[in-house]
Amino acid sequence: MTILVIADYSNGAHDQKVLAPATLNTVAAAAKIGGDIHVLVAGQGAGAVAEAAAKIAGVAKVLVADNAAYAHQLPENVAPLVAELSAGYSHILAAATSNGKNILPRVAAALNVDQISEIISVESADTFKRPIYAGNAIATVQSNAAVKVITVRATGFDPVAAEGGSAAVEAVGAAHDAGISSFVGEDLAQSDRPALTSAKIVVSGGRGLQNGDNFKHLYALADKLGAGVGASRAAVDAGFVPNDMQVGQTGKIVAPQLYIAVGISGAIQHLAGMQDSKVIVAINKDEEAPIFQVADYGLVADLFEAIPELEKLV
Amino acid sequence: MKVLVSIKRVIDYNVKVRVKADHSGVDLANVKMSMNPFCEIAVEEAVRLKEKGVATEIVVVSIGPSTAQEQLRTALALGADRAILVESAEDLTSLAVAKLIKAVVDKEQPRLVILGKQAIDSDNNQTGQMLAALSGYGQGTFASNVEISGDSVAVTREIDGGEQTVSLKLPAIVTTDLRLNEPRYASLPNIMKAKKKPLEVVTADALGVSTASTNKTVKVEPPAARSAGIKVKSVAELVEKLKNEAKVI
Numbered sequence: 001m002t003i004l005v006i007a008d009y010s011n012g013a014h015d016q017k018v019l020a021p022a023t024l025n026t027v028a029a030a031a032k033i034g035g036d037i038h039v040l041v042a043g044q045g046a047g048a049v050a051e052a053a054a055k056i057a058g059v060a061k062v063l064v065a066d067n068a069a070y071a072h073q074l075p076e077n078v079a080p081l082v083a084e085l086s087a088g089y090s091h092i093l094a095a096a097t098s099n100g101k102n103i104l105p106r107v108a109a110a111l112n113v114d115q116i117s118e119i120i121s122v123e124s125a126d127t128f129k130r131p132i133y134a135g136n137a138i139a140t141v142q143s144n145a146a147v148k149v150i151t152v153r154a155t156g157f158d159p160v161a162a163e164g165g166s167a168a169v170e171a172v173g174a175a176h177d178a179g180i181s182s183f184v185g186e187d188l189a190q191s192d193r194p195a196l197t198s199a200k201i202v203v204s205g206g207r208g209l210q211n212g213d214n215f216k217h218l219y220a221l222a223d224k225l226g227a228g229v230g231a232s233r234a235a236v237d238a239g240f241v242p243n244d245m246q247v248g249q250t251g252k253i254v255a256p257q258l259y260i261a262v263g264i265s266g267a268i269q270h271l272a273g274m275q276d277s278k279v280i281v282a283i284n285k286d287e288e289a290p291i292f293q294v295a296d297y298g299l300v301a302d303l304f305e306a307i308p309e310l311e312k313l314v
Numbered sequence: 315m316k317v318l319v320s321i322k323r324v325i326d327y328n329v330k331v332r333v334k335a336d337h338s339g340v341d342l343a344n345v346k347m348s349m350n351p352f353c354e355i356a357v358e359e360a361v362r363l364k365e366k367g368v369a370t371e372i373v374v375v376s377i378g379p380s381t382a383q384e385q386l387r388t389a390l391a392l393g394a395d396r397a398i399l400v401e402s403a404e405d406l407t408s409l410a411v412a413k414l415i416k417a418v419v420d421k422e423q424p425r426l427v428i429l430g431k432q433a434i435d436s437d438n439n440q441t442g443q444m445l446a447a448l449s450g451y452g453q454g455t456f457a458s459n460v461e462i463s464g465d466s467v468a469v470t471r472e473i474d475g476g477e478q479t480v481s482l483k484l485p486a487i488v489t490t491d492l493r494l495n496e497p498r499y500a501s502l503p504n505i506m507k508a509k510k511k512p513l514e515v516v517t518a519d520a521l522g523v524s525t526a527s528t529n530k531t532v533k534v535e536p537p538a539a540r541s542a543g544i545k546v547k548s549v550a551e552l553v554e555k556l557k558n559e560a561k562v563i
Contacts, residue, residue: 010474010475020474072478074480075443075446075453075455076446076452076453079447097474098456098471098472098473098474099473099474101439101443101455101456102443102453102455102456103443104443105408105439105440105441105442105443105444105447106443106444106446106447106453107447108409108440108444109409109412109443109444109445109447109448110447112409113409113528114407114408114409114527114528114529115408115409115438115440115444116529117437117438117439117440118437118439127532130437131437131537132340132435132436132437132534133325133331133340133434133435133437134331134434134437135537136330136331136333136340136536136537137331137333137340137534137535137536137537138534138535138536138537139531139533139534140531140532140533140534140535141529141530141531141532142529142530142531142532143528143529143530144528144530145528145529178450178452179483180450180451180452180482180483180486181452181453181480181481181482181483182480182481183478183479183480184468184479184480184481185478185479186473186476186477186478186479187476187477187478187479188475188476188477189475189476195474195475197474201562201563225563233492236492236493237492242476243458243472243491243492243493244472244473244474244475244476244477246492249434249437250432250491250492252474257562258556258560258562258563268330275540278562279556279560279562280540280543281552281556287545292542292545293542294540294542295542295543296543296544296560297543297544297545297546297552297555297556297560298542298543298544298545298546299545299546299548299549299552300545301549306549309549310549310552310553313549313550313553314553314556314563
C-alpha cells in the first residue's frame with residue numbers, strides 16, 4: 001500500500017511559499033492507515049516547500065511537479081495531474097484546507113470514486129469516521145474504491161514531526177493546463193499573530209463584542225497570550241470582522257490547548273468548530289448561554305470589565 | 315444568459331439533530347425540512363444576476379425525494395423561472411448527484427451553474443467541484459463575489475487567510491459562501507405566482523445515469539458529549555485555575 005499526500009502551502013511574506021502545518025496532520029492520518037507515504041508538491045518555484053516536505057518524519061518520497069500551470073494550485077490544472085499520478089496508489093489524501101477542499105473532489109470525480117470528506121479518525125485502511133450534521137453526528141464510512149480519495153480534518157490527528165525525515169525528491173508529471181481558469185489576485189490578511197488553525201491558544205469574540213472596534217480588547221489579550229484571534233459566525237455576519245476569522249462548521253475548525261470564547265452564546269455551528277479544544281473558557285454575561293455547557297471554566301461577567309482585567313493578570 | 319441553480323432539501327438549520335437509536339442514521343421523521351442555507355444564497359445570486367440584466371433565465375434543479383418540490387417552489391417564489399426535480403428516493407452520494415446535475419447541464423446548456431458550497435446534512439463540500447470536473451468547466455468555489463464580464467466570470471473566493479480572485483471561462487461552476495449575499499424572503503404574491511410556474515419531474519433512470527457508490531455508511535453515532543465544567547467567580551480565580559489546574563497558560 002502506498003499513500004499519496006497532496007502538500008498544501010501558502011504564500012507567506014515576500015511571496016515565499018510555506019508548507020501548511022495541516023500537511024503534517026495529513027501525513028499523520030496516512031501513517032495511521034499504514035504503508036509508504038509519498039508527498040506531492042504541485043506548484044511553480046515551490047522548491048522550499050518540497051525541501052520542507054522531504055524533512056517530514058515518515059515520508060518516503062517527495063514528488064515535485066514544477067510548472068507555471070500549477071502556480072496558485074488551480075484545481076482545473078492540479079486535479080488532472082493528481083489523477084494521472086494516482087495509478088499505483090491505494091489512497092490519496094489532502095488536508096481539508098481551502099486548497100484541499102477545492103482540489104480533491106475534482107480528483108475523485110476524475111477517478112469516478114466517491115470522496116470521504118474531513119475524516120477525524122482512521123478505523124482501518126478502508127474505514128473512517130467523519131462528522132456530519134455540523135458535528136451533531138459521527139458517521140463511520142467504508143470505501144471499496146480502488147483508490148480512496150480522502151480529505152483530513154487536521155484537528156483529528158496530532159501532527160507528525162516536521163523534521164527528521166530525509167525523503168528522496170523526484171520531479172514528476174506532465175504539464176496539465178486546462179486553459180479555463182487563471183489567477184487574478186490574492187488579498188491575504190497580514191498578521192503577526194499565529195494562524196488560527198495552528199495556534200496553541202485561541203481567543204474568539206462573538207456578537208457580545210457589539211462592534212468591530214471592540215475586538216481591540218481581544219487583540220490586546222491575544223498578544224499578551226501569544227494567541228490567535230477568531231470569531232463566531234454572528235460576529236462575521238454582523239460585519240465586525242472578516243470571514244477568515246470565523247470559527248465553526250462553515251468556517252475554521254480549531255482544537256487549541258486553550259480556547260477562550262468571549263461574548264459568544266455557543267450556537268451549535270460554532271461549537272462544531274471548537275469543541276475538540278483541550279480547555280475551553282467561556283466569558284459571557286448571560287449565565288444561560290449554551291457555551292457554558294461545553295466550557296471547562298465559565299465566568300459570568302461583563303466582558304468589557306473582565307477582558308482588560310484578564311489581560312492584566314495573565 | 316441561462317443560469318442553472320442546484321438546491322438541496324435538508325433538515326432545517328434550527329432543528330436539533332437526533333441520531334436514531336439503532337445507529338442507522340439521523341431521525342428525520344416529522345422534522346422540519348428546508349432549503350439548504352448555502353443553496354438559498356445560490357438562488358439569491360442568480361436572481362440578482364437576472365435583476366442586473368446579466369441572466370435571462372433561471373432554471374432551478376433539485377435531486378431528491380418528491381417532497382423536494384416544496385423547496386423548488388420556494389426557489390420559484392424567490393425568482394427562478396422554472397424548476398426540474400430529478401426524483402430519487404435513495405440517499406445519493408455527492409458524485410451521484412454531480413452526475414445527475416451534469417445530465418441536466420448537458421440538456422439545458424447553462425452558461426453558469428451556481429450551487430451551495432456544502433449541504434448542512436452530509437457536510438461533504440464536493441458536489442460543485444465534482445460537477446466542474448465532469449463538465450470540464452472551471453470552478454469558483456466558496457465565492458464571496460461574482461462578476462460576469464463578456465465570456466468570463468471573476469470569482470472572489472474565501473480562502474484560508476483571506477481572499478483570492480480567479481477568472482474562469484464561461485460556462486463555469488460557482489459554489490457559494492456565506493458572505494456572497496443575504497437572501498431575501500419570498501413575498502406572498504410571489505409565492506402565489508410560483509405555484510403556476512413550470513416544474514418538471516424526471517427520474518434518475520430516465521437521465522441514464524448510474525448512481526452506484528463506492529462509499530457505504532456503516533453506522534451513525536452521536537458525538538462524544540463534552541460535559542460542563544465549573545463556574546468561576548472572578549477573573550483572578552479564572553487565571554489561577556488556568557495556571558495551576560489546567561496548566562495551559
